[in-house]
Amino acid sequence: MKFAVLGGRGRIGSQVVDGLTALGHDVKPASLSTGLDVVSGKGLEEALAGADVVINLTNSPSFDDTSIDFFETSMSNIGAAAEAAGVRHFVILSIIGVDQVPVDYYRAKVAQEHILENGPTPYSIVRVTQFFEFVGAIMSWTTEGDAVRLPSTPVQPIAAADVAAAVVRAATGSPLQGIRNVAGPEVFTLDELGRITLEARPDGDRHVVTDDQAGMFAEVSGDVLIAPKGTELAPTHYRDWLRQQA
Template sequence: MKIAVIGGTGLIGSRVVGILNAGGHEAVPHSTSTGVDLLSGRGLPGALADVDVVVNLTKPRTFDDASPAFFRRTMDNLLAAADAAGVGHAVILSIVGADLVPDLVFYRAKVLQEDILRAGPVPYSIVRSTQFFEFVDTVLSWTSDERTVRLPTTLLQPMAADDVARAVADVSVGVPLRGTLDVAGPEVFALDELGRITLAARGDHRAVVTDDRAGMYAAASGDALIAKESAVIAGTTYRQWLARHAG
């Protein structure tokens, strides 16, 4: 099976390409660095020639008010090119609970991306994942200073990028879902608790201060970002991942 992975050089994309090629498929990574630009459409016809599946893992540079326009333009360009090339399956990666946090513009933009895919001409699958373990340090940096890290008690169910990539790869080589698959980590944490675990593992002695107004995730309430019963639960725990990434 020939699979074009747009955004195939990034955190998830590079892993997806590796998994697919190890499984005997022909997965080709594409990005602006290889001459494929979803915003302009440049390079798409060549990237999708004779392709069975296209996986779109691109994201905007920032998570601000420009996000909806980014996803509208890139999805319109991708679906038009995929339809013209006769691609039989389009896959995107979205966010568990994106539709339950309307106060975050980036989450609204991801819902828009999903809606455009559903309404498009190409059979599709949507994989929704929870937050990546690899992004936790970035989340802590948003509301930190030299002495403290302020974090809300928002509930998260994070997972390893390797497990996200495996889910995307498995869906990509299957029959189009014409729906959504949720994937999540095996544990639920309050974000302030997750911060304390992370800092301790890093040997970082800053204090975590619980502040339910701090950072982007303060906009999520209750179990909005927690996977529901139908989700596929990955096996890697956060402490297992931390032990492998202690540096």
């Protein structure tokens, strides 16, 4: 099959391209660096020409309310181009609990899902939990001096490599006409995850302080970021991943 991977040079996209290529598929990555602009629509016709499957892994450059415009505009453009090109399967990556988190970026991803669900092209939505690779950034956002302030929000993080593998599986299968949930194998509270990270990667005198008002995940209540029943569990454990990175 022929695959168009939009956002094919990014963290997940590059691994999806490698995974599909290793399976012997014809894969065309497209991104800003190749001349693709999903907001203006520039390069979409060329990117999707002859594709059986389009995988949209493009992302908003911001996490504020402008992300809503990004996803609504880009998905409308990609959907129209996919229909015109005769694409038979449209795949996107989303977030577990996305419809239960009251922040702008999550609302934007919900809008993206709705546009796909209401479009003419058979589709699959792969929802995943927060990436291992984002833990460092989350900690930096809430660092004050030597204190890393993190809430006790339960999370179930996943390795980016496992996310890419899940996207490849969905894209090479029949359209789900629905959602597949994929999560990491372990549940942590976010403050616990920070302590595990600093234990494995000492960073001066930084230490974790539990603060249930700190950061964007402080707005998340209950277990909405935890895998629901029936979720596929990825194989990579966080501590093992930390050791591999070291």
